[in-house]
Amino acid sequence: MANMISDDLRGLLSERHVDSPVARVVRALSGHGAVSAAQIARTTGLARSTVSTILSDLKRSSLVVEVETRSPGVGRPAIAHSLNPEAGTCLGVLLGRNEARVVLADVAHNVIADVAIPLERDYRPEKATRVIKQTIDNIYKEHSLPFSGLLGVGFAVSGAIAANGRILRGASIPGWSGVDLRATFEPALQKPIFADKESNCAALAEMMWGAAVGVEDFVLFKHDVTIGGAIVANGRVLSGYAGTAGEVGHIMLNPHGDLCSCGNRGCLELECGGSQMISVAERRGGRSLTLPILVQEALAGDIGLRRLIEDAGDVAGRGLATVGTLFNPRMIVISGALAAADDILLAPMRASYGKYTLVKSGDVDGDLPTFVVGKFLDNDNCLGAVGLVLRHHGRLI
Amino acid sequence: MANMISDDLRGLLSERHVDSPVARVVRALSGHGAVSAAQIARTTGLARSTVSTILSDLKRSSLVVEVETRSPGVGRPAIAHSLNPEAGTCLGVLLGRNEARVVLADVAHNVIADVAIPLERDYRPEKATRVIKQTIDNIYKEHSLPFSGLLGVGFAVSGAIAANGRILRGASIPGWSGVDLRATFEPALQKPIFADKESNCAALAEMMWGAAVGVEDFVLFKHDVTIGGAIVANGRVLSGYAGTAGEVGHIMLNPHGDLCSCGNRGCLELECGGSQMISVAERRGGRSLTLPILVQEALAGDIGLRRLIEDAGDVAGRGLATVGTLFNPRMIVISGALAAADDILLAPMRASYGKYTLVKSGDVDGDLPTFVVGKFLDNDNCLGAVGLVLRHHGRLI
Numbered sequence: 001m002a003n004m005i006s007d008d009l010r011g012l013l014s015e016r017h018v019d020s021p022v023a024r025v026v027r028a029l030s031g032h033g034a035v036s037a038a039q040i041a042r043t044t045g046l047a048r049s050t051v052s053t054i055l056s057d058l059k060r061s062s063l064v065v066e067v068e069t070r071s072p073g074v075g076r077p078a079i080a081h082s083l084n085p086e087a088g089t090c091l092g093v094l095l096g097r098n099e100a101r102v103v104l105a106d107v108a109h110n111v112i113a114d115v116a117i118p119l120e121r122d123y124r125p126e127k128a129t130r131v132i133k134q135t136i137d138n139i140y141k142e143h144s145l146p147f148s149g150l151l152g153v154g155f156a157v158s159g160a161i162a163a164n165g166r167i168l169r170g171a172s173i174p175g176w177s178g179v180d181l182r183a184t185f186e187p188a189l190q191k192p193i194f195a196d197k198e199s200n201c202a203a204l205a206e207m208m209w210g211a212a213v214g215v216e217d218f219v220l221f222k223h224d225v226t227i228g229g230a231i232v233a234n235g236r237v238l239s240g241y242a243g244t245a246g247e248v249g250h251i252m253l254n255p256h257g258d259l260c261s262c263g264n265r266g267c268l269e270l271e272c273g274g275s276q277m278i279s280v281a282e283r284r285g286g287r288s289l290t291l292p293i294l295v296q297e298a299l300a301g302d303i304g305l306r307r308l309i310e311d312a313g314d315v316a317g318r319g320l321a322t323v324g325t326l327f328n329p330r331m332i333v334i335s336g337a338l339a340a341a342d343d344i345l346l347a348p349m350r351a352s353y354g355k356y357t358l359v360k361s362g363d364v365d366g367d368l369p370t371f372v373v374g375k376f377l378d379n380d381n382c383l384g385a386v387g388l389v390l391r392h393h394g395r396l397i
Numbered sequence: 398m399a400n401m402i403s404d405d406l407r408g409l410l411s412e413r414h415v416d417s418p419v420a421r422v423v424r425a426l427s428g429h430g431a432v433s434a435a436q437i438a439r440t441t442g443l444a445r446s447t448v449s450t451i452l453s454d455l456k457r458s459s460l461v462v463e464v465e466t467r468s469p470g471v472g473r474p475a476i477a478h479s480l481n482p483e484a485g486t487c488l489g490v491l492l493g494r495n496e497a498r499v500v501l502a503d504v505a506h507n508v509i510a511d512v513a514i515p516l517e518r519d520y521r522p523e524k525a526t527r528v529i530k531q532t533i534d535n536i537y538k539e540h541s542l543p544f545s546g547l548l549g550v551g552f553a554v555s556g557a558i559a560a561n562g563r564i565l566r567g568a569s570i571p572g573w574s575g576v577d578l579r580a581t582f583e584p585a586l587q588k589p590i591f592a593d594k595e596s597n598c599a600a601l602a603e604m605m606w607g608a609a610v611g612v613e614d615f616v617l618f619k620h621d622v623t624i625g626g627a628i629v630a631n632g633r634v635l636s637g638y639a640g641t642a643g644e645v646g647h648i649m650l651n652p653h654g655d656l657c658s659c660g661n662r663g664c665l666e667l668e669c670g671g672s673q674m675i676s677v678a679e680r681r682g683g684r685s686l687t688l689p690i691l692v693q694e695a696l697a698g699d700i701g702l703r704r705l706i707e708d709a710g711d712v713a714g715r716g717l718a719t720v721g722t723l724f725n726p727r728m729i730v731i732s733g734a735l736a737a738a739d740d741i742l743l744a745p746m747r748a749s750y751g752k753y754t755l756v757k758s759g760d761v762d763g764d765l766p767t768f769v770v771g772k773f774l775d776n777d778n779c780l781g782a783v784g785l786v787l788r789h790h791g792r793l794i
Binding site: 162163170217233236238240241242245246247250251318323326329357358359360364368369 | 635641720722757
């Protein structure tokens, strides 16, 4: 039974060129999770009556189920619709700097498993394929789920993916530049492969489940050891022809600045990235540190580390001001290890953004853009990789 | 007869929330001009057979006509479909620094009239409404066209339009900041009003008829007395919440630079804008100059003016490099008076772009992005204002 409905679902999701009303409703459910009929009508542009008829048919064939959602406060619980959790599963895989991570979710957006795999710093594609396949097999066995129900595997990569599916020069996993992701993983997994750089996946996670639900235009700023970013316009994560759109860390602040790993000089990342901050803090303290510890000690009151984070926020705000001048987003979501510093980082960032960007406070109604901390600081990349499959974004073919 | 079909067309174009297949086909024709059935199927996502049936019906009701298009070379002329030119008209109006301009086109994308109206530098909304209405009346009378067939009026404005329809602080027409465009023009015109900043209109013109036809992701760089810009992502011109998206001229190159009219320091416009170039050239030559004359004399061999343009191209390329790092576009279209300098401007621009942007030559196949001169240096703003109506972009309500 479960297998039959996953076949139906696979057909509807992959029906890429025939834009039937049924396929549009199924894609809206896949992309948004539990939603009301009214929301589906808005998302798809279909008439409310058409949506109702389609939902009834889909419920009869067990592809869709009704769920109750209750808003805070009194009142009747609202009826929402979701894909049947038994209709299929999706995997999100993070290819990180020294770990892989696998998240399994069902098509109703429930996370079923989340497994981290530590790896040596220079792990190779062959090794990654082997351990990831083994981990996936174990997860499906442990949860007694049919592998046939797997709709696709999304990869969040520490590097940009060009339109031809290859990882671009400059990826932060050594030895992976130029690797063809589909050719690497499809033979072992035998499922559709989706991929995007990790900040784009993080933006997808925040848009689908996190701080940016319902926001069609926002920027994600990933402030960690390195600096990543993503730009979402009209509800879509921008990729660019080389897959590098949103790379806020590599806008140039100083043409005569230090040489960056990307081949340019004076990049934003060199002026306020976590790696530089750790160097300064280690020199000052005479001991080795990690970024989470640095943030924790600043929050506990270390005045020097506070200042280090404040100054980084000030410089980052200057870089984001340029992004603001070009994009004029409604929201800026801060993620990465430094986001845990909250207002120590965000207050100076907001102030310098306001000073250096084109649209000033008072030019428009309201205090825009809003700066918020992301909801999934721990696993946004991997959760977003699941989102790639649910939204059919970044399919490699 | 013509009136009846414009009523039908108005209904289909304004059917904004009911996304019927017929309305989608009509919108594709309105947005793209003469296109084949296969192109319509691709654009709308509808099945080819559905498109054929709908086109037959639309032809029977005279809303659509067949036109022959002939590609260069031998071969049979191809059959394309277009909205019936008699089905309706659109107006594009430029509100410029010291002129207004009115372009009349039919829904088959033919330009019928193009009238410039010189105005004093500080013309006011009341005056503009009066002379523009008078000009429109004259045009419709002269061409014996029914005013009832007018579907809407698009405005290209030398300033950003916020989401509430008001012109933002910083518009380059004095006294127009805060003006509500719809409230100003709708009572006199009694038609739907559309508006966007002039560089966004220019991008729309290049995308619909010019250098960027078929390119879904590009940047327009308007290099003139001031510097404007527009960003097109996934086939849509980005606006941003204050209407300022794409303002490349106001990204900050130097935090301690000169004060800019926008309220920031060291903006790109101050370092390579036409106004600054004219000042330098006038000081050097001891006579007054305009930007077109400056370009003309550089093309004729004036080595000093050549260098002035080359240096401006070099700085502009550095600013565009940042846009490239963030957007990774396939094409950069150069418009404005300086675009006429062609490779004197474009060669150093391309070189410095390549030096300062993230994606280097060799990172991806092909020499991307391509730098091209726009097709409508003379009237892209006003033509794009017609495009606002045809694409239902920037409707003020």
